Amino acid sequence: MTQRVLAPFGRRRCEVTANVASGGYRIFSALDAAGPQPRAGQFYMLATERWGSTLGRPYLPRAFSVADAKATDEGVRLDFLVEAVGPGTEALAALAEDDGLLLTGPLGRPFSSPGEVTPDADGAVLVGGGIGIAPLALLRRQLARRGVPQRVLLGFRDREHSGGVEELFGCEEVRLASEDGHAGHRGFVTDLLAVLLAGDDASRAVVYACGPPAMLEAVRGLCAERGVGAELAMEAPMACGFGSCFGCAVPLADGSYIRLCVDGPVVRADQLDTALVAGSGHR
Ligand SMILES: Cc1cc2nc3c(=O)[nH]c(=O)nc-3n(C[C@H](O)[C@H](O)[C@H](O)COP(=O)(O)OP(=O)(O)OC[C@H]3O[C@@H](n4cnc5c(N)ncnc54)[C@H](O)[C@@H]3O)c2cc1C
Numbered sequence: 001m002t003q004r005v006l007a008p009f010g011r012r013r014c015e016v017t018a019n020v021a022s023g024g025y026r027i028f029s030a031l032d033a034a035g036p037q038p039r040a041g042q043f044y045m046l047a048t049e050r051w052g053s054t055l056g057r058p059y060l061p062r063a064f065s066v067a068d069a070k071a072t073d074e075g076v077r078l079d080f081l082v083e084a085v086g087p088g089t090e091a092l093a094a095l096a097e098d099d100g101l102l103l104t105g106p107l108g109r110p111f112s113s114p115g116e117v118t119p120d121a122d123g124a125v126l127v128g129g130g131i132g133i134a135p136l137a138l139l140r141r142q143l144a145r146r147g148v149p150q151r152v153l154l155g156f157r158d159r160e161h162s163g164g165v166e167e168l169f170g171c172e173e174v175r176l177a178s179e180d181g182h183a184g185h186r187g188f189v190t191d192l193l194a195v196l197l198a199g200d201d202a203s204r205a206v207v208y209a210c211g212p213p214a215m216l217e218a219v220r221g222l223c224a225e226r227g228v229g230a231e232l233a234m235e236a237p238m239a240c241g242f243g244s245c246f247g248c249a250v251p252l253a254d255g256s257y258i259r260l261c262v263d264g265p266v267v268r269a270d271q272l273d274t275a276l277v278a279g280s281g282h283r
């Protein structure tokens with residue numbers, strides 16, 4: 001299993017270096033002077049210094065996948081993709097350059113390498129839906145550095161609920177799907193995955209997916225049918241992010257429970273009966 005990168009103890013202050021709009025989402029960047037380089041699939045608990053400490057609301061930090069991490073002379077530049085859906089994400093989406101960002105991380109279990117999921121794996125298929133494309137951007141770069149062949153399938157509900165493709169995935173070959181037909185195939189991203197997995201050359205691929213629960217459940221079902229190894233980056237309501245509140249418990253197929261923040265958020269698809277976890281995830 002790929003080793004997780006451990007977070008330094010305690011919460012630290014970082015400075016926001018950029019915040020740009022991308023479709024219906026925003027991408028903000030912060031310089032983490034004291035933190036390590038995270039692995040793809042890990043996340044950070046984030047709060048704004050301004051609203052978080054002076055107004056006191058929202059009280060709890062919010063969980064965010066790291067979308068990119070680049071080493072610089074001053075530290076690690078972290079990029080996050082945000083969809084404003086409530087008070088916490090709205091405050092983060094409104095961050096301005098030089099604002100303080102309070103951060104704990106990197107947290108959680110990262111994606112495994114293809115060979116750790118399927119011993120004779122010969123490539124990776126990355127499947128992202130909506131804001132769930134974020135951790136796949138860093139995964140794509142980390143796999144590319146190791147020379148792993150990969151195909152990227154990204155899907156969005158509509159123009160308003162989309163963004164980040166050009167900035168985070170660049171000009172690399174990416175196949176798109178959208179439910180309203182504004183980009184790529186009109187329909188679900190899992191339609192593209194079904195076609196790809198029906199081909200002979202996909203049987204030894206490993207699928208890595210992140211997106212809304214219904215999409216993850218469709219990915220899980222397709223991979224189970226075809227005997228393809230898969231890892232899913234899941235969401236659950238997270239109050240602490242490091243294992244102490246038990247708010248993020250998710251049931252496994254064997255009847256046990258995991259805390260998604262420490263045992264996930266990346267979970268082997270064959271450990272689950274369903275990826276439809278109550279109270280979790282974007283639509
Ligand atoms: C491991 C992990 C990684 C995540 N990565 C990202 C990311 O990269 N970018 C991003 O924008 N968001 C991400 N999220 C989701 C983000 O944490 C939530 O959207 C956020 O906590 C909502 O807080 P809020 O105060 O804005 O809204 P709230 O008032 O808490 O909720 C507003 C609405 O969002 C829904 N909601 C609440 N919590 C979640 C949740 N965890 N996931 C989905 N919907 C939720 C609620 O049902 C409600 O309808 C991630 C969540 C997890 C667990």
Ligand code: FES
Nearest residue numbers: 241243245246261
């Ligand atoms: S978020 Fe508190 S235990 Fe997982």
